Amino acid sequence: MAVRQGSGAMLGGMELHVLNHPLVEHKLTVLRDKNTPSSTFRELVSELVSLEAYEATRNLAVVDKPIETPVAPMVGKQIAKPRPIIVPVLRAGLGMLDGMTRMMPSAEVGFLGMKRDEEHPTQQITYANRLPDDLSGRQCFLIDPMLATGGTLVAATHYLAEKGAKDVTAICIIAAPEGIKFVEDNIDPSIDFRVVVCGVDEGLNDRSYIVPGLGDAGDRLYGVVD
Ligand SMILES: O=P(O)(O)OC[C@H]1O[C@H](OP(=O)(O)OP(=O)(O)O)[C@H](O)[C@@H]1O
Ligand SMILES: O=c1cc[nH]c(=O)[nH]1
Ligand SMILES: [Mg+2]
Numbered sequence: 185m186a187v188r189q190g191s192g193a194m195l196g197g198m199e200l201h202v203l204n205h206p207l208v209e210h211k212l213t214v215l216r217d218k219n220t221p222s223s224t225f226r227e228l229v230s231e232l233v234s235l236e237a238y239e240a241t242r243n244l245a246v247v248d249k250p251i252e253t254p255v256a257p258m259v260g261k262q263i264a265k266p267r268p269i270i271v272p273v274l275r276a277g278l279g280m281l282d283g284m285t286r287m288m289p290s291a292e293v294g295f296l297g298m299k300r301d302e303e304h305p306t307q308q309i310t311y312a313n314r315l316p317d318d319l320s321g322r323q324c325f326l327i328d329p330m331l332a333t334g335g336t337l338v339a340a341t342h343y344l345a346e347k348g349a350k351d352v353t354a355i356c357i358i359a360a361p362e363g364i365k366f367v368e369d370n371i372d373p374s375i376d377f378r379v380v381v382c383g384v385d386e387g388l389n390d391r392s393y394i395v396p397g398l399g400d401a402g403d404r405l406y407g408v409v410d
Contacts, residue, residue: 198368199378201239208235208382212357216398222407226279229329229405232357232382233283240355240380241288244268245323266322267292273328273340274298274312276401280327280355291325292316296343298336305392306335306366313343320348329401331359331381332394334366341371351376357401359384360394 187200214220215228245264250257267290272281274297285291297312316322324344331337331354341352352375354367359381371377385394398404 198364198371200364201378201380202384203236203239203380203382205235208232211235212382215357216396218399220404222404225404229279229357229401230283230286233280233327233355234287236355236357236380236382237284237287240325240353240378243323243351243353243378244288263288263290268323268325269294269316269319270325270327271296271315271340271344273326273336276330276405277326277328279401279405280329280357284325284327284355288325296326296340298340300332300336300392302391306333308336308339310339310343315344315347318348319344320350322349322351324349324352326352326354327356328354329357330394330397331356331363331367331379332388333360333392334363334370337363337367337379338370341375341377345372345375350374353377354379356381358382358394358397360386360388360397362388 187202211228211232215225246261247264249260249262251260268288269292270284271294272278274295285293294315295312296315298308298310301307301309326340328336337354344352356379361384385397387395389395
């Protein structure tokens with residue numbers, strides 16, 4: 185697996201970008217803190233995904249766009265068509281949506297509702313989907329804060345691949361090494377796939393939660409308390 189710190193060179197296998205920036209470190213620390221309320225948690229998720237978007241869209245396809253500035257004509261660039269599509273994995277992925285659409289306002293948005301079966305954490309229940317039937321030729325950006333066992337990300341990517349997606353960028357906030365390996369071992373090699381994260385943690389506990397992690401991202405985003 186090629187691990188890029190910041191914007192290093194990708195070597196082979198799955199591409200993993202781990203952001204390395206003091207602003208990200210600071211915001212991640214506040215995000216993780218159990219004393220941080222949901223309102224602040226939501227703001228930080230949004231800020232972190234905006235910082236990640238810069239790295240995650242490094243391969244975004246652009247085409248020539250002739251314009252005239254107030255001074256002279258020139259040929260600039262614009263995002264290519266068909267437009268990229270952002271796919272939040274509900275619930276927690278929804279918390280990353282406005283940060284992503286702020287950076288790519290012209291992107292389409294699809295939706296995928298997937299809930300991990302806590303009895304069998306690598307299984308998911310897909311309870312909602314609003315996606316185009318055909319994703320061929322579309323650059324897809326899956327957003328979901330947590331990459332724990334990797335089951336959800338693999339299932340979501342398969343879902344997009346079944347609709348023709350061949351270019352998928354997953355944007356997560358925190359990943360576990362186990363999940364990164366599971367994804368690397370199970371993503372269809374014919375898919376141009378990369379993962380961007382703010383940090384890779386120690387591992388998973390016996391409930392497949394990321395350690396030290398930040399708890400249940402969906403619960404923290406939406407004020408669900410035990
Ligand atoms: O890598 P995995 O082991 O699949 O775990 C990661 C998934 O678990 C969490 O979602 P959850 O299923 O708790 O649903 P929620 O987003 O509605 O909270 C998280 O938002 C990811 O989607
Ligand atoms: O730590 C974890 C693992 C899975 N899902 C979460 O929301 N948090
Ligand atoms: Mg989820």
